[in-house]
Amino acid sequence: MNDLANKRIILGLSGGIACYKAAELCRAMVKEGATVQVVMTEAAAQFITPVTMQALSGQAVYSSQWDAREPNNMAHINLSREADALLVAPASADFMAKLIHGRADELLSLMCLARPIERVPLLLAPAMNREMWSHPATQRNILQLRADGAHVLGVGQGEQACGETGDGRMLEPEEILQDVVAYFKPQSLRGRRVWVTAGPTFEAIDPVRGITNLSSGKMGFAIARAAREAGADVTLVAGPVSLTTPRGVHRINVRSALDMHQAVQPALTQADVFVATAAVADWRVAQMAEQKIKKDGSGQVPSLAFTENPDILAGVAASERARSGALFCVGFAAESHDLLRHAHEKRQRKGVPLLVGNIGPATFGQDDNALLLVDAQGHMELPRADKLSLARQLMVQIAQRLR
Ligand code: CTP
Numbered sequence: 001m002n003d004l005a006n007k008r009i010i011l012g013l014s015g016g017i018a019c020y021k022a023a024e025l026c027r028a029m030v031k032e033g034a035t036v037q038v039v040m041t042e043a044a045a046q047f048i049t050p051v052t053m054q055a056l057s058g059q060a061v062y063s064s065q066w067d068a069r070e071p072n073n074m075a076h077i078n079l080s081r082e083a084d085a086l087l088v089a090p091a092s093a094d095f096m097a098k099l100i101h102g103r104a105d106e107l108l109s110l111m112c113l114a115r116p117i118e119r120v121p122l123l124l125a126p127a128m129n130r131e132m133w134s135h136p137a138t139q140r141n142i143l144q145l146r147a148d149g150a151h152v153l154g155v156g157q158g159e160q161a162c163g164e165t166g167d168g169r170m171l172e173p174e175e176i177l178q179d180v181v182a183y184f185k186p187q188s189l190r191g192r193r194v195w196v197t198a199g200p201t202f203e204a205i206d207p208v209r210g211i212t213n214l215s216s217g218k219m220g221f222a223i224a225r226a227a228r229e230a231g232a233d234v235t236l237v238a239g240p241v242s243l244t245t246p247r248g249v250h251r252i253n254v255r256s257a258l259d260m261h262q263a264v265q266p267a268l269t270q271a272d273v274f275v276a277t278a279a280v281a282d283w284r285v286a287q288m289a290e291q292k293i294k295k296d297g298s299g300q301v302p303s304l305a306f307t308e309n310p311d312i313l314a315g316v317a318a319s320e321r322a323r324s325g326a327l328f329c330v331g332f333a334a335e336s337h338d339l340l341r342h343a344h345e346k347r348q349r350k351g352v353p354l355l356v357g358n359i360g361p362a363t364f365g366q367d368d369n370a371l372l373l374v375d376a377q378g379h380m381e382l383p384r385a386d387k388l389s390l391a392r393q394l395m396v397q398i399a400q401r402l403r
Contacts, residue, residue, distance in 0.1 A: 002033030015043020130166030190231030199239030
């Protein structure tokens with residue numbers, strides 16, 4: 001996919017050890033189709049060379065307002081007029097302190113000040129030591145930057161180059177990339193609270209064994225990401241999968257169907273949209289053995305009794321808010337044949353306004369899929385594509401159906 005096709009992004013680097021991550025970020029944005037123009041401060045060039053950044057961006061790097069390559073000698077005007085966004089990553093504490101005063105004594109801060117503020121957004125990915133980050137001066141500066149219209153992306157948490165541990169690391173390149181991509185997406189779900197279930201469930205037989213299924217969780221994770229990109233506040237209730245949580249999504253990990261059922265209860269009062277993609281086990285073992293079931297040498301196989309799990313989606317769809325239309329429920333159906341007929345039947349049985357059908361064996365674990373959307377009016381197909389593209393199309397369809 002080329003999520004940043006036709007986008008011109010100025011990637012500004014101020015001084016900080018996180019400059020090494022800017023190399024990867026630059027490469028990732030180029031890979032998504034963006035034209036990246038790198039601008040570096042003198043301090044940034046202490047951490048990474050302009051040669052590296054030029055090679056990765058495929059464009060000569062600018063670092064001085066006196067750069068004679070520009071015929072009018074006004075790089076700050078020329079470059080900022082062409083840009084779709086100005087992203088400073090890393091944004092050092094000192095650089096942000098400069099910005100709040102509107103100082104412009106080198107090219108990057110000059111561009112931040114000179115950019116057409118209504119048309120060229122300023123995104124900042126701060127990076128600094130934890131004490132510098134939590135200092136009242138920095139926190140005050142961030143509030144001021146936000147008030148002045150900048151998008152401060154937040155920071156990561158963990159081990160720092162200085163050997164300390166805490167808040168202030170620059171976000172990972174992939175996280176920043178997701179934020180930049182999201183920035184350009186239409187905000188059709190802004191202010192909506194979306195809950196998504198994803199992945200398989202695991203029903204324990206004994207402490208070391210259980211019953212599960214082949215759901216990878218990829219579709220549900222793509223939906224959580226697409227909903228967040230569209231501006232929603234997203235909670236993802238995930239069965240046992242090792243996928244990375246999409247940026248900005250609140251994740252609740254569960255194991256069994258009963259855990260998942262319990263975890264989604266707040267959605268009944270809090271959510272505006274509930275999307276059930278999880279492949280929930282229909283049955284669980286009636287009585288989990290406390291200890292590992294051992295072979296006793298007799299050749300006798302153990303027999304398992306099952307009990308039915310709650311239908312999570314049907315339960316949510318039967319709630320008062322769902323029936324009044326305040327909570328919009330979307331079900332998924334993985335079928336092996338007669339998709340259209342089964343999808344219509346399942347939509348009615350589950351009591352949901354929208355049901356998304358797909359062919360189970362053709363989607364489990366795959367990176368792409370094809371969807372069939374079924375509602376009271378009829379059906380429409382979303383042809384085979386990668387799961388993130390389909391998830392984005394599905395969000396458009398959901399947004400259109402919200403009151
Ligand atoms: N679902 C759920 N809780 C369950 C079972 C299913 O929330 N205990 C949800 C799934 O997340 C999906 C939809 O219901 O959105 C359809 O699930 P599926 O298992 O295909 O439907 P069933 O009613 O079990 O129908 P069948 O197994 O007969 O195809």
